Amino acid sequence: MAIKITLSRKFRRDYDRLFRKDPAAANLMLLLSELADSNGQVHLGPRPDDELQELMSARFDDCRAYQLPGGAKR
Secondary structure, three states, X not given: OOOOOOOOHXXXXXHHHXXXXXXXXXXXXXXXXXXXXXXXXXXXXXXXXXXXXXXXXXXXXXXXXXXXXXOOOO
16 A cells, blocks of 8 residues: 655755755655654554664665655755
């Protein structure tokens, strides 16, 4: 099941800025935004580090590649 999120300009700008500094962190931010509920909270299990690693590897083929549609804006 594909998750559809609405990307605002601010989110894309923040993602692009973070991606230039640390691509993996930018994709973690994207993953967390996809997992967040309507209140913006993410609920993880008792071992959040392990769960985030599993979710990152399941969600992204390459966690250091640009993941937003349309490609990187330069």
